Amino acid sequence: MNDLAPAAVKRAAVAPPMAIMMELTHRCPLKCPYCSNPLAMDRAREEMDTATWMRVISEAAALGALQGHFSGGEPMVRDDLAQLVQHAHREGLYTNLITSAVLLDQQKMHALAEAGLDHVQISFQGAESGIADHVAGLRNAHVKKLAAARLVRDAGLALTVNAVMHRQNLHQLPAMLDLAVEAGAQRIEVAHVQYYGWALKNRAALIPTRAQLDEATRIVDDARKRLEGVLNIDYVVPDYYASRPKSCMSGWARRFFNVTPSGKVLPCHAAETIGHLRFDTVQEKPLAEIWLHSEAFNAYRGTDWMPAPCKGCDRAEIDWGGCRCQALAITGDAGATDPACGLSPHHDMMLNLAVEESAAGSETFVYRMIS
Amino acid sequence: MILTEASVPRLPRHVRFRFDAARNCHVLLAPELVIMPDAIAVAILEAVDGAASVGGIADILAARYEAPRDAVLADCIEMLNDLAKKGMIAA
Ligand code: SF4
Ligand code: SF4
Numbered sequence: 001m002n003d004l005a006p007a008a009v010k011r012a013a014v015a016p017p018m019a020i021m022m023e024l025t026h027r028c029p030l031k032c033p034y035c036s037n038p039l040a041m042d043r044a045r046e047e048m049d050t051a052t053w054m055r056v057i058s059e060a061a062a063l064g065a066l067q068g069h070f071s072g073g074e075p076m077v078r079d080d081l082a083q084l085v086q087h088a089h090r091e092g093l094y095t096n097l098i099t100s101a102v103l104l105d106q107q108k109m110h111a112l113a114e115a116g117l118d119h120v121q122i123s124f125q126g127a128e129s130g131i132a133d134h135v136a137g138l139r140n141a142h143v144k145k146l147a148a149a150r151l152v153r154d155a156g157l158a159l160t161v162n163a164v165m166h167r168q169n170l171h172q173l174p175a176m177l178d179l180a181v182e183a184g185a186q187r188i189e190v191a192h193v194q195y196y197g198w199a200l201k202n203r204a205a206l207i208p209t210r211a212q213l214d215e216a217t218r219i220v221d222d223a224r225k226r227l228e229g230v231l232n233i234d235y236v237v238p239d240y241y242a243s244r245p246k247s248c249m250s251g252w253a254r255r256f257f258n259v260t261p262s263g264k265v266l267p268c269h270a271a272e273t274i275g276h277l278r279f280d281t282v283q284e285k286p287l288a289e290i291w292l293h294s295e296a297f298n299a300y301r302g303t304d305w306m307p308a309p310c311k312g313c314d315r316a317e318i319d320w321g322g323c324r325c326q327a328l329a330i331t332g333d334a335g336a337t338d339p340a341c342g343l344s345p346h347h348d349m350m351l352n353l354a355v356e357e358s359a360a361g362s363e364t365f366v367y368r369m370i371s
Numbered sequence: 372m373i374l375t376e377a378s379v380p381r382l383p384r385h386v387r388f389r390f391d392a393a394r395n396c397h398v399l400l401a402p403e404l405v406i407m408p409d410a411i412a413v414a415i416l417e418a419v420d421g422a423a424s425v426g427g428i429a430d431i432l433a434a435r436y437e438a439p440r441d442a443v444l445a446d447c448i449e450m451l452n453d454l455a456k457k458g459m460i461a462a
Pocket of ligand 1: 317
């Protein structure tokens with residue numbers, strides 16, 4: 001009985017999740033070379049049906065999730081999107097659609113707004129068609145997005161522009177900020193590509209130089225002052241040049257979880273890159289049980305798992321040791337200190353890799369494909 | 372936008388305010404943002420109905436809590452302006 005006590009105590013300390021990320025599908029009309037979907041994507045026939053997603057949404061709400069993010073792939077390829085949004089809304093979730101928006105038209109916007117959708121995040125691959133359509137691998141994508149942004153604003157919903165930045169479009173950052181203001185967005189997320197999945201495959205074509213990054217940071221700092229009260233700017237820097245890691249997912253299994261198209265429950269969308277973890281599915285177990293007891297969730301939850309130099313570090317409960325997937329991608333060990341941290345023995349290796357690849361850099365993308 | 376005693380505050384379409392049973396507290400929800408307002412803020416937000424003015428809300432709360440109206444009004448203006456700056460209150 002005695003050795004059960006610590007686990008029970010640990011369990012009692014697990015707070016409810018703040019948000020559920022629903023990857024409704026991996027299908028998408030775009031082919032972004034930094035897509036966060038896994039290299040092995042779920043096929044359409046493996047996707048969960050409407051009734052199962054509705055049950056998952058209800059379980060998430062009962063577990064304490066406050067926000068429901070509908071994502072993909074492109075969630076709008078699902079015919080039942082408005083139905084799922086409505087269900088989430090009725091369950092009290094704050095609903096957010098993360099979309100490329102190329103499939104959004106007046107009729108669909110109306111149905112989603114009626115269903116109770118609160119917030120739309122539209123990704124932009126550049127500030128004008130030339131680069132944007134090249135990165136997306138789809139002609140006319142950019143003009144469709146601009147039209148879609150107008151529909152969102154006209155429907156009275158909150159709009160966020162997701163600007164995914166990398167070496168090939170970073171010079172367009174000022175124009176991206178203008179685009180967000182003109183589109184009537186309240187927020188822009190200026191996110192440098194994070195290198196997992198497809199982006200890791202394309203790192204040499206994407207990673208910015210140190211000088212480019214410093215210039216981007218200066219532009220963001222300026223814009224924050226200039227646009228105070230007009231546009232909220234969230235800024236995610238690439239870790240490669242950082243001295244301390246980002247607080248990845250606000251800590252493993254602390255606030256978020258991700259449900260894949262086929263029903264696997266992950267602590268983070270990239271977690272499947274950690275090959276030795278076993279993920280539970282919503283078909284096998286209730287979400288509450290997965291959140292509290294899943295082996296994958298408890299593997300890196302809290303601070304007990306931490307190695308030196310994280311263990312005892314005064315930032316252990318601030319950055320939670322950084323990103324597990326990045327630790328794996330660079331050091332080969334998902335349980336290592338994130339090499340973005342200057343205290344990691346692998347930090348210099350990662351920095352050199354960024355410096356070399358960004359200087360030598362290829363301009364060729366490997367586009368994502370789904371068969 | 373700065374709210375005054377005469378302003379009529381309301382929650383914008385994309386902001387939600389509700390009770391959360393899992394945490395046993397009220398939550399204010401906006402894009403990528405969850406705020407857990409304290410008891411005073413909850414009392415003020417409950418009175419925000421798109422019809423009552425800030426002054427009207429102060430009247431109600433001053434009477435309910437038998438508190439000096441000036442102090443209540445000052446609290447209301449400060450809190451609502453704070454939320455307005457974040458885009459979570461419109462008028
Ligand atoms: S040693 Fe670990 S906890 Fe400390 S700053 Fe680095 S990554 Fe964060
Ligand atoms: S730690 Fe990994 S698992 Fe977490 S967000 Fe980062 S990429 Fe994901």
